[in-house]
Amino acid sequence: MSGDKNPSSFTIGNTAQEKGLDYVPECYVVSPSKSSSSGTEKARIPTIDMSRLRMNGDKRSIAIEELGEACRHRGFFQVVNHGISQSILDEALAMAFGFFDLPSEEKLKFKSNDVYNPVRYGTSLKEGADKVQFWRVFLKHYAHPLDAWIDSWPHNPPQYREKMGKYCAQVRNLALELMGIIIESLGISPNRLTPKMDRGMQVMAVNCYPPCRKPEMALGLPPHSDYTCLTVILQSSTGLEILDTDDGNWKMVPELHGALQVHIGDHFEVMSNGVYKSVVHRATLNSEKTRVSIASLHSLGMDDKMETANELIDEQNPKRYKESSFRDFLDFLANNDIADGKHFIDTLKI
Numbered sequence: 001m002s003g004d005k006n007p008s009s010f011t012i013g014n015t016a017q018e019k020g021l022d023y024v025p026e027c028y029v030v031s032p033s034k035s036s037s038s039g040t041e042k043a044r045i046p047t048i049d050m051s052r053l054r055m056n057g058d059k060r061s062i063a064i065e066e067l068g069e070a071c072r073h074r075g076f077f078q079v080v081n082h083g084i085s086q087s088i089l090d091e092a093l094a095m096a097f098g099f100f101d102l103p104s105e106e107k108l109k110f111k112s113n114d115v116y117n118p119v120r121y122g123t124s125l126k127e128g129a130d131k132v133q134f135w136r137v138f139l140k141h142y143a144h145p146l147d148a149w150i151d152s153w154p155h156n157p158p159q160y161r162e163k164m165g166k167y168c169a170q171v172r173n174l175a176l177e178l179m180g181i182i183i184e185s186l187g188i189s190p191n192r193l194t195p196k197m198d199r200g201m202q203v204m205a206v207n208c209y210p211p212c213r214k215p216e217m218a219l220g221l222p223p224h225s226d227y228t229c230l231t232v233i234l235q236s237s238t239g240l241e242i243l244d245t246d247d248g249n250w251k252m253v254p255e256l257h258g259a260l261q262v263h264i265g266d267h268f269e270v271m272s273n274g275v276y277k278s279v280v281h282r283a284t285l286n287s288e289k290t291r292v293s294i295a296s297l298h299s300l301g302m303d304d305k306m307e308t309a310n311e312l313i314d315e316q317n318p319k320r321y322k323e324s325s326f327r328d329f330l331d332f333l334a335n336n337d338i339a340d341g342k343h344f345i346d347t348l349k350i
Contacts, residue, residue, distance in 0.1 A: 097290070143168040228297065
């Protein structure tokens with residue numbers, strides 16, 4: 001079909017993934033070198049037991065070393081015994097599924113292609129604007145301070161604000177705890193960034209990846225790293241892949257019931273002067289069921305600049321990155337097509 005080549009034919013509310021098309025339009029097709037494969041092998045993901053990080057003495061020291069190694073080598077790990085109950089995790093996912101199951105007119109109340117909008121429903125990356133479209137729909141909303149933003153969230157499903165709000169508060173506490181320990185693992189006093197983190201941003205990206213008849217031809221999200229200090233992921237099923245820097249291959253993140261996935265983001269790469277790397281990842285599709293993921297993205301305040309820690313700069317290790325803020329990332333996102341392989345972190349390298 002002639003319109004299948006033109007991304008502007010697929011506007012929010014009228015996209016292939018929302019309509020459940022039984023074929024993949026041409027403007028969704030990614031090159032074979034970038035496409036997903038059903039034969040993708042599973043990634044070997046470090047599992048961090050939060051209960052060990054909450055101990056004293058040698059056991060905690062060993063656990064911090066293991067966390068530091070995960071940040072250094074993979075930029076990605078899973079956490080267990082994190083303290084968030086399974087019922088809260090399940091209810092957050094149920095609210096996400098409930099929202100995406102609403103009639104289109106209800107979801108379109110939040111329609112926006114403006115990356116600066118604190119609450120927005122959208123599709124792909126930038127609907128109609130990017131050369132390649134991606135097979136997802138999303139709801140993004142700011143979540144901290146919770147009482148400042150929660151009244152702007154959807155009120156349908158009826159318990160969305162209550163259930164998602166409970167998860168947001170608890171996952172933020174977990175993220176703050178992890179960020180403090182990660183800073184400590186670099187030999188830096190956690191107090192150095194604590195005040196900025198306490199007033200920092202929390203953005204929830206609630207992603208929905210409907211079934212795709214030909215999942216090997218398209219992607220839910222292209223390869224990218226997150227701008228954040230830290231991202232915590234809750235997903236309903238597998239579909240997240242990370243790039244293995246050892247062999248250059250994509251690896252599927254395996255399912256571990258009750259675990260949360262954690263990404264090191266660009267701003268922690270900057271802070272660590274490249275000692276810790278932000279992980280490149282993507283979202284793949286399947287032909288049978290809808291997958292939902294809830295990403296809790298944590299950064300400093302909108303205009304607070306993240307810079308490299310002075311303790312990690314010397315003659316042998318000169319400063320490698322420029323400072324930047326969350327607003328700088330939004331400016332980048334508004335003016336670039338990340339499907340072209342452009343990465344925010346690359347604009348920060350000196």
